[in-house]
Amino acid sequence: MKSQIVTFLIKCPDQKGLVAKITNFFYQKGFNILSCQQYVNSIEDTYFMRIRLNADGTNISKSELETSFLELAEPLQFDWSVNYGDKKQNVALMVSHTSHNLYDLLERFKEGHLDCNVKMIINNHDKLRHIAEMFDVPFYHLPVTKESKKQQEAQVIDLLDSNEIDLVVMARYMQILSSKFINHYKERIINIHHSFLPAFQGANPYKRAYERGVKLIGATAHYATEDLDEGPIIEQDVKPVSHESTPTTLKRIGADIEKLVLARAVKCHLNNQIIVSGNRAIIFPEAGE
Amino acid sequence: MKSQIVTFLIKCPDQKGLVAKITNFFYQKGFNILSCQQYVNSIEDTYFMRIRLNADGTNISKSELETSFLELAEPLQFDWSVNYGDKKQNVALMVSHTSHNLYDLLERFKEGHLDCNVKMIINNHDKLRHIAEMFDVPFYHLPVTKESKKQQEAQVIDLLDSNEIDLVVMARYMQILSSKFINHYKERIINIHHSFLPAFQGANPYKRAYERGVKLIGATAHYATEDLDEGPIIEQDVKPVSHESTPTTLKRIGADIEKLVLARAVKCHLNNQIIVSGNRAIIFPEAGE
């Protein structure tokens, strides 16, 4: 485990001595603690920690570490996960018509700013193939109709599973996923919605923003759940607009918000900064990373 | 009409030659056009103009001007209003529990940054009286129960009418006004709602924002209409928040957004920058004013 950055994400009932016990555990094993971020939800009496460790000073194996950690974790009722930073995550991008999110993610991936492998692009329309080709990423056109929805989803799942996809990014994929799909990739599907949720949930947010005469528009990246646009919010942003904006102008202004919001959300996920708790996403900021 | 700044607000069907005809009209009468702002809504084929005039070069009387303007306005189907800038508007502030909006508006008024007379503060609770006294503004405690609502509203309307109130500002007045009240002061009641509408319409927006795990919170100033929180939006703003925020923290952060948003909306109204069209508010920016 030399030269690795190991990240533990922990959630448990709040109780006295947690930070001391956890940091002591890793200190005793010879790890150097790079950062240790906590959040206490005092309404629900729940404790959250993200702890990043440098494994340089230890010879412990993964299985030894995990066995040993379990002894600490069980009595304290930890809900935990660990990432050893030794394997890039495999990512699939799902799209429909619009290209701005796709370009932005591919460019970050290509230039080494997203720590992952973009393994494929899936589109329910035969569009945007030229972008896949420019960036040399496999493109799959898997059309869907009301009738074929079940089969198409099965195809998609097959494709994802056989490529060992870790994260699915819905970069403006304009289809509602079934519960089966969602649960197969629980907390591993990120969707971008083109409004500042919970405002304008559902279809045509820019048109509705125009009609409502709002003075700002926005975008929201969230984990997909069975309830459309109601999953845990990872990232949101807005920009001021005026009455001058038509639905078309709003769409254009919004595209720039969408692409940055989605990219930041994907980065947070890949970087193990997120713990989901109920319908809220705890997002630990980068700690000098 | 010497040394006055006269502001016309015009709304009409879009048609060729409007700006030429209107500006020519005022130029011929000897006015100096300080600014002339337009907005064409091409979806509804509607034209909007805000034109500010310096009356220094003309001897025309108000009635002559209006009679003459009518000849231009009628064939072109103008919906218009004029403000001669010769009389400060009378303002009533309605409040319930929270003080931040009240302080902020009173301080701007006292220091001469709001061009109006704050004539009274009305509270349905016996609270915040000390602030009214500090700023030497009459305070009326008019309690309301489900049973007394009708009478209380009648009292309020009496008070407003007898003081020739031009603008009612609901600075966190936690009561729903009846249609009768609303229509008595159509487009002359500004409300502040403590969320970025249309998100979290209705009660307890900060609590709901916490539960939904949003990453930004905001405030919206709008004209009050019969449908609660659905009136034309004048001004909105937001601020980023994190999972760390409790409903209490959100309330505190939100208070600062609320007070600036409401003050800006009130200023726009007093400065004749707003034309309401359906459920949208056209807000002309200040033009070097």
Next chain:
Amino acid sequence: MKSQIVTFLIKCPDQKGLVAKITNFFYQKGFNILSCQQYVNSIEDTYFMRIRLNADGTNISKSELETSFLELAEPLQFDWSVNYGDKKQNVALMVSHTSHNLYDLLERFKEGHLDCNVKMIINNHDKLRHIAEMFDVPFYHLPVTKESKKQQEAQVIDLLDSNEIDLVVMARYMQILSSKFINHYKERIINIHHSFLPAFQGANPYKRAYERGVKLIGATAHYATEDLDEGPIIEQDVKPVSHESTPTTLKRIGADIEKLVLARAVKCHLNNQIIVSGNRAIIFPEAGE
């Protein structure tokens, strides 16, 4: 001149009757005035107008229009220009090391969101060629040393002139241009500087931002002038940062600000929204365009 959108930009001493005279002129010639935006600088007594016309209702030729307009313009001392919207502008992108601005501009161009022809990419380093190839835009590597600066600039100017370049975009081109170059393309070179000018003018703004401990970082797009980083500012934006950010993190966060700021500035220029006055850039907002 059928079906064209004609834009006049006018600057002149402020005087009575300007808007009436100008709008009347175009109305008489049969133009439909789509928007007419004004700005009066009362400190310098200067008047600015951007007027957009639909030429559908007129048969006038360009030369007739201009001859006729001159009769209006001369006595009123107009400094003016006209764009007939019938020819896309030719754009050259100049870069050095970083790719984010380049990708962003090329993607907007490729997807039809920037109304221009990107004719070439010039780099003083042999880098980023793969991006030019992806987007199928000619790439010129023109290295420069202290000794060869004069010749290299002559080469660049030759290349630009022979391709009838209308606008040069310095998308993080890390060289100072000579006065000769600047003046050859006066008000037609847009530079992006990676700080919120006038803060951190010159080299290494992100490192200096870290050292100064600022709580926000930003980017500025401006016209290049002889004084480095002192030209008229077109667009600026910032984002909050914390003490956690290292110069490297700031660079990454800043890249996203830079790319949006530069794209917006280029769009304003291509869309004839800018009048430069001394060291200030008057930026007319889009009017429902």
Next chain:
Amino acid sequence: MKSQIVTFLIKCPDQKGLVAKITNFFYQKGFNILSCQQYVNSIEDTYFMRIRLNADGTNISKSELETSFLELAEPLQFDWSVNYGDKKQNVALMVSHTSHNLYDLLERFKEGHLDCNVKMIINNHDKLRHIAEMFDVPFYHLPVTKESKKQQEAQVIDLLDSNEIDLVVMARYMQILSSKFINHYKERIINIHHSFLPAFQGANPYKRAYERGVKLIGATAHYATEDLDEGPIIEQDVKPVSHESTPTTLKRIGADIEKLVLARAVKCHLNNQIIVSGNRAIIFPEAGE
């Protein structure tokens, strides 16, 4: 020490085991750790911690705690301070002409939103006395000329010292303080500067912002140091502006930024969220407080 919230601020050379050792120390003493925030500056190899403790479970006295903590602190070379939360800080406000910051701070203080005692207002001009009277805070007019500067500062220091002032807030006090004054209240004087520093350091920032044609204006709260406007930045914010703004408009828009920025900075200081390191201020965010 029952029912108190104790906050330690620690700065030291980075080294292995710090978080484990520190949290263990407090855990062993019976404290409940409410939050434990860290920052590692890897450029300077320095470690920073803010740790908040609930003293409910311990009977230790202050002196026992400090004696015991010294044994931990010395070998690890801690630079540290502790606040027991048992005494409100005494604050003096210094002003000159403008009232917006003064009103805002007094209103927060009066309504219980600033955890301190505002003991006095000092003005070098005979202005704003009415505000002091409204809020019932002692007002001292201590005029200053070039000749009397030394004596006036001595008077001010006397006044501050005899009232045991913990924090001096320069709420637009338009005088440069001597090194003697600054050092007497090191890291205990907060100044608000009306620009986004380091832009427009020095006099007349709004006028210079107008002349430079910037597209955003801002404000900066920082600790006062001997070098004018160069002290560690606590808080900054900006707002977009356009060419329409005159220096007067900018001043008005800026006032709203100034008042929120200064209030947030004062709150951070009073809440023990700040560690100064060289010319940078480490600002720990509130942790569910």
